[in-house]
Amino acid sequence: MKRDAIHRRNQELRNATPQEILAWAARQFEGTLAVSSSFQPLSVPLLHMVSGIAPKTPVIFLDTGFHFPETLAYRDRLVSDLRLNLRIARAKEPTDPSDLASRTDLYKRDPDRCCYLNKVEPMAEAMREFDAWVSGIRRDQASTRTTAEVVEEGAGVVRIHPLANWTARDLFQYMHDHNLPDHPLFERGYISVGCAPCTRPPRAGEGERAGRWAGSEKTECGLHTILRPGSRVASKADADPSDGLEKA
Ligand code: SF4
Numbered sequence: 001m002k003r004d005a006i007h008r009r010n011q012e013l014r015n016a017t018p019q020e021i022l023a024w025a026a027r028q029f030e031g032t033l034a035v036s037s038s039f040q041p042l043s044v045p046l047l048h049m050v051s052g053i054a055p056k057t058p059v060i061f062l063d064t065g066f067h068f069p070e071t072l073a074y075r076d077r078l079v080s081d082l083r084l085n086l087r088i089a090r091a092k093e094p095t096d097p098s099d100l101a102s103r104t105d106l107y108k109r110d111p112d113r114c115c116y117l118n119k120v121e122p123m124a125e126a127m128r129e130f131d132a133w134v135s136g137i138r139r140d141q142a143s144t145r146t147t148a149e150v151v152e153e154g155a156g157v158v159r160i161h162p163l164a165n166w167t168a169r170d171l172f173q174y175m176h177d178h179n180l181p182d183h184p185l186f187e188r189g190y191i192s193v194g195c196a197p198c199t200r201p202p203r204a205g206e207g208e209r210a211g212r213w214a215g216s217e218k219t220e221c222g223l224h225t226i227l228r229p230g231s232r233v234a235s236k237a238d239a240d241p242s243d244g245l246e247k248a
Helices: 003-012 018-028 044-053 069-082 097-103 111-129 168-177
Strands: 033-036 058-062 085-089 132-134 151-154 157-160
Touching (some): 003 151, 018 132, 044 168, 058 111
Parallel strands (some): 033 132, 058 085
């Protein structure tokens, strides 16, 4: 899509619901649309909408090899319950065995590189066959995301964010209204869940994503920064605490 077409579409979709945005994307990019999901506690509303509006859409899950077993179990449950068209993307196996060994604790030494190898590169590779990418990013998640538009262009594809205008409270309400299951770690205080070595539950008063790469300056893996035009790897200084995370 050309820049002026994207601008026009954002104007048209400014007050649209996530379901209307998703339905537009499914029509506009029929057969060339993919959704990404990390199957974390607030992923299920978007997946539920996909299952109802565009059920054949491939759902790409990045298997970094570092996920909590609870996330993998939740993924499998949702794939079965919602009949999702799951696709698993992984980093390419290094040809040099010493390279493989060096990656096992790369998250400690160089988390940006670890995320690049395990998330950014495999996602870029997986998206080669698609023209448009739906993801669940929201403006209220962190200050690194406050400028997210409903429709953007980046990494050679059109990026669509049906939940851009929604808050965590909206998602909890949707889960309640549709009786959707919780991630097994939610009851232990986790809200934003990534790889196990890089995630802890947020503490009282902290923002939704404060437990990601806690104790470091890193706040984003790069999927929503490196793969967006004119963006950069964000630092903790950009993160905003957000409130309103209690379940409806
Ligand atoms: S979140 Fe942590 S373990 Fe997962 S890819 Fe990034 S640095 Fe590696």
